Amino acid sequence: MNAQPFLKMDDIHKSFGSLMVSNGVTLEVEQGEIHALLGENGAGKSVLMSILFGILRPNSGEITYKGQPLHLSSPREARRHRIGMVHQHFMLVPNLTVAENYVLGQGSPLRLIRDMGAVHARIRELSDRYGLDVRPDAVIEDLSVGEQQRVEILKVLFHGVDLLILDEPTAVLTPQETDRLLILMRELVRDGKTIIFISHKLDEVMRVSDRISVMRDCRVVHTTRVMDTDPRELARLMVGRDVLMELPRGRSKPGEVVLSVSNLNVQSELGLPALKNVDLTVRRGEIVGIAGVSGNGQTELALALAGLLPVESGRIELDGQDITGLSPAQINARSFAHVPEDRHKMGILLPLNLAENAILHCHDAAPFARRGMLQKRQIIEHTRSLIRRFRIKTPDETERIGNLSGGNQQKLVVARELARDPDFILVSQLTRGIDIGAIEFILQEMLRQRDAGRAILLISTELEELFAVCDRILVMCHAEILGEVPPDRSRLEEVGLMMAGKKPAVECAQEVATPVPAKSSC
Numbered sequence: 001m002n003a004q005p006f007l008k009m010d011d012i013h014k015s016f017g018s019l020m021v022s023n024g025v026t027l028e029v030e031q032g033e034i035h036a037l038l039g040e041n042g043a044g045k046s047v048l049m050s051i052l053f054g055i056l057r058p059n060s061g062e063i064t065y066k067g068q069p070l071h072l073s074s075p076r077e078a079r080r081h082r083i084g085m086v087h088q089h090f091m092l093v094p095n096l097t098v099a100e101n102y103v104l105g106q107g108s109p110l111r112l113i114r115d116m117g118a119v120h121a122r123i124r125e126l127s128d129r130y131g132l133d134v135r136p137d138a139v140i141e142d143l144s145v146g147e148q149q150r151v152e153i154l155k156v157l158f159h160g161v162d163l164l165i166l167d168e169p170t171a172v173l174t175p176q177e178t179d180r181l182l183i184l185m186r187e188l189v190r191d192g193k194t195i196i197f198i199s200h201k202l203d204e205v206m207r208v209s210d211r212i213s214v215m216r217d218c219r220v221v222h223t224t225r226v227m228d229t230d231p232r233e234l235a236r237l238m239v240g241r242d243v244l245m246e247l248p249r250g251r252s253k254p255g256e257v258v259l260s261v262s263n264l265n266v267q268s269e270l271g272l273p274a275l276k277n278v279d280l281t282v283r284r285g286e287i288v289g290i291a292g293v294s295g296n297g298q299t300e301l302a303l304a305l306a307g308l309l310p311v312e313s314g315r316i317e318l319d320g321q322d323i324t325g326l327s328p329a330q331i332n333a334r335s336f337a338h339v340p341e342d343r344h345k346m347g348i349l350l351p352l353n354l355a356e357n358a359i360l361h362c363h364d365a366a367p368f369a370r371r372g373m374l375q376k377r378q379i380i381e382h383t384r385s386l387i388r389r390f391r392i393k394t395p396d397e398t399e400r401i402g403n404l405s406g407g408n409q410q411k412l413v414v415a416r417e418l419a420r421d422p423d424f425i426l427v428s429q430l431t432r433g434i435d436i437g438a439i440e441f442i443l444q445e446m447l448r449q450r451d452a453g454r455a456i457l458l459i460s461t462e463l464e465e466l467f468a469v470c471d472r473i474l475v476m477c478h479a480e481i482l483g484e485v486p487p488d489r490s491r492l493e494e495v496g497l498m499m500a501g502k503k504p505a506v507e508c509a510q511e512v513a514t515p516v517p518a519k520s521s522c
């Protein structure tokens, strides 16, 4: 190792008003390593990386990069130093194409229009090389969350980097996509690049990293080589206690059908078939999982159930009543809770504070409103109880939710929806961005909700999450439900392969014999 590290962030302090969010952080990163940064939600990882990428300025502290002091006042300057960042929340302009996003702000529009052919060719070349499956002419808002994430990663590669910051890049990827990304990361390191990798997924961190730093309470508390540690120790360092790696759970006792979907056909916003003849039921007291590579109809399934996407044909029943074609407001008025896939688009209103977000669906009804007047005391008490119960890291309920860390925003959405005491809970990507201690708590909460008789449909690209709590797992592929698999870990690889559409025809036919009839094209 060199005497001088490639990057040194030394005694970095940063506060927002009286809230200290970086409390003397020191981080050293060597050239050509993958350095993982771990920590609980709100530990200060994104803030530290925002400082390194020139988005935030520290109150004090020094950064040395490639042997020189680094003073950044904007991301543009960071990019000039070949520092690139893929953010936790996408930074793409939704109504522009991939290529347009890549050249945005890169110089004279006329020259760019002339060079667009070369830009497209470069995007295709990088996409092919790394297997990212990104089309340069695709419009961002037409892409699934997983696809947008791949666009973000390719964007940084497109601009060229020496130091690449990946802030939870795998949060929206499937196991296969994650494997591909981890291989890509190793390839980039072989090309001489250095990577700082933020993730809550300890298995990935153990697989790909060279060294790991753990943040706690806004400072780095431990740095270790990967070979000198294990997931249990890392979890303890992060959370400050032992975390259950396997959740204890009893058998489900399914009751009557709460949600029934029959022969559902839905088109995507592009007018392509997004759901083909989907049949499923969710009973009281069970958790049904939907596994699938993102972009195979799961998003449309959730949107159609919530009334956010028109149904072409088929029927959706909730508690025995037809809710097909009802508006989102009408569905919301039923016993239907929804934790959406994209919390920023549908889960919360970023400029509003926690208390306002905590009553988004019920601000005009008792106990939060009476005779048209908001009941401030009830709203505050309710929000404070959600904050306490879900251990949401925030100064108080008056904080703007946009200022919370990603994981803490997600906790508020989950807390709010569960507090509605619904019959049916639709959850997409439940644990996205949530730290290992909070995942343990939230999954246990799902099991408690199940045991209290709720019917839960859990859509996830996280197989671990599905296997931890589901009673049945349906696998989606090409807009159809391919089959059903019990939550038996010995079937994990099989599900992964089905998700990737790699299921051999003969096995697929066997799967039809399992409880849910397959409608697969296999």
Ligand SMILES: Nc1ncnc2c1ncn2[C@@H]1O[C@H](COP(=O)(O)OP(=O)(O)OP(=O)(O)O)[C@@H](O)[C@H]1O
Binding pocket: 016, 019, 021, 039, 040, 041, 042, 043, 044, 045, 046, 047, 048, 088, 393, 394, 403, 404, 405, 406, 407, 408, 433, 435
């Ligand atoms: N602009 C801001 N104004 C006020 N507080 C902020 C702002 N940005 C971040 N914070 C606070 O800084 C703290 C650290 O947030 P940060 O996003 O760095 O956490 P994190 O470790 O990345 O968490 P997560 O794993 O949930 O993404 C949090 O308490 C957050 O609420």
